[in-house]
Amino acid sequence: MDILVLGGGGREHALCWKLHQSPRAGRIVCAPGNAGIAQVAECIDLAIADPGAVTDYARDHDIGLVVVGPEGPLVAGVVDALRSAGIPVFGPTAAAARLEGSKGFTKDLARAAGIPGAGYRRFASAADAHHYVAVHPLPVVIKADGLASGKGVTIAETNEEGLAALADINGPVVIEQCLEGPEASLFVLTDGKTVSIWPSAQDHKRAFDDDTGPNTGGMGVISPAPALTDALLSQAVAQIIKPTLKALSDAGTPYTGVLYAGLMLTASGPKLIEYNCRFGDPEAQALMLRLDSDLVELLLACAEGRLHDVTARWSPETAVAVVYAAMGYPGTPVSGTVIDNIDGAEALGVQVFHAGTRRNASGTLVAAGGRVLTIAALGADIGEARSLAYAAIRKIRWHGGFYRRDIGKR
Structure with missing residues (x-):
């Protein structure tokens, strides 16, 4: 087809x-x-x-x-x-995709369904939130309510940081309690009836090593996430995923497609940070590398309401995916710089996925975005996979990019 x-x-x-x-x-x-x-x-x-x-x-x-x-x-x-x-x-309908399209909608749904998450307040505008941020105990998490391409989130440690974040938001705001613990991403496929649990992943959101710098759409990922044990995964599915799907179904807007839950693994158990209604980036790169099943069969079965007919099979190996971004990202990235020797990197046994690339008039590969490449590798464990990924990324000749050197290090 x-x-x-x-x-x-x-x-x-x-x-x-x-x-x-x-x-x-x-x-x-x-x-x-x-x-x-x-x-x-x-x-x-x-x-x-x-x-x-x-x-x-x-x-x-x-x-x-x-x-x-x-x-x-x-x-x-x-x-x-x-x-x-x-x-x-x-993919989900527009009504079901409000889980990602409006953080306020998701927070209200989670509270009504008893789904564990951070305490929060909603504000109609950034201006309405100024006084709250100025006097509220810190840190707090400030989020633009609408789509933000994986960004639009600030962990404000000071009042100045909080007010600066609000100045960059044009529209409704959600301000949340700052949770503590390791983060993990949980993916499920659903056709509205059957739920297929996919492997977990751990994203690295900050731009620079040691989780410093601004939030990004993701600078690297490992799959599976070591912190999300089988017991915690089962708890998250029972207390977060299934109540969410039931609430949407009860509202007449059943969810189909992939549901991606960002979780905080707190001392009191998994808590929902946010939902995405599509595969993550770079999580998808790691998941597709590990998937041993026919993706066409899986996605078509999901679209046609017969997910119970198929089973996803996975490589037992660990995937590490490192993002190679353009200088200036996540601000204004430098574009047009030449990228060479991707073949040399892939010869080591990795897969290089393109994001922000194009061919110029002479056919040369150049950067054309913020996150430009993702170098994804499989290994028997995290150490083996990350060693291979970093050996491959060093083969690429590109003077206009940067990458974190600590993906999966912890």
């Missing part, structure tokens, strides 16, 4: 790379794609957050499955339009 993937980052490269391995995959089309995705899929221009444009393309080109990568098209209702047209699509 022909498959349309929406998005153009490292997550979408990982998805296209894995979909391409399926004997069920025919032509794979990705909008907009990137230079790496172009090696396994046809890249096209398409308004991916326009439900009508996506539906028309899928219908006109006999697309058998649409896979929505980023959150924007989900919140815009692309899934709703495709389903109305009878086109199989992997």
Whole structure:
């Protein structure tokens, strides 16, 4: 069957790379794609957050499955339009995607359902939150209520940091209690009835070594997350995932697709930090490297409401994925710098996923984004996988980038 993937980052490269391995995959089309995705899929221009444009393309080109990568098209209702047209699509409806589209919605749902999480206050605007931040005991976590591409979060240790964070937010704000403990990411697939628990991951959000610098969309990841033991995972599924899915179903907006829970593993048990309604980036790169099953079969079964028919199989090895970002990220990244010798890196046995790359007029690979590459490796344990990932990243010739040197070190 022909498959349309929406998005153009490292997550979408990982998805296209894995979909391409399926004997069920025919032509794979990705909008907009990137230079790496172009090696396994046809890249096209398409308004991916326009439900009508996506539906028309899928219908006109006999697309058998649409896979929505980023959150924007989900919140815009692309899934709703495709389903109305009878086109199989992997992802939640706009109503269900409010779990990511509005942090305030998720906090209210979690409180009503008794789901453990941080205490919080909602404010209609950043200006309304000024007095609260100025007088409230610190630290607090300040979040823009809408989509923020994995960013838009500040842990304010001082009043000055809190007020500066508010100055950067245009719209509603959620301010949360600052929880303590290791973080972990939990992924499940669901067709609205069956829940398939996928491996965990541990993201590294801060830009620089030793968890310093600003928050980013993610600078690296390990999978599975050592801190999320089987007992804690079972507790999180029972106390967080299943009550969330039940609350959405009871509200008439059942959830389908992948649900990604960011967890804080506190002394009193797992607590929900936030939800994403799509695969994470760079978590997807690590997960796709570990997946031993046919991704087309899994996503299509999820889209068609028969997830009970399939089983996901996983490599027992550990994955370490390191993001190679452009200088200036997460602010204004430097673009147009030349990247070379990716083949030399991959010759060591890693997979290099592209995010912000393009070919210039002469065909040379150049940086064209903030997070530019993800170098993903498998190993018998974290130490082996991270050694391989870092050996490979040192093979890449690129003077315009930087990466953390401590992914998985702890």
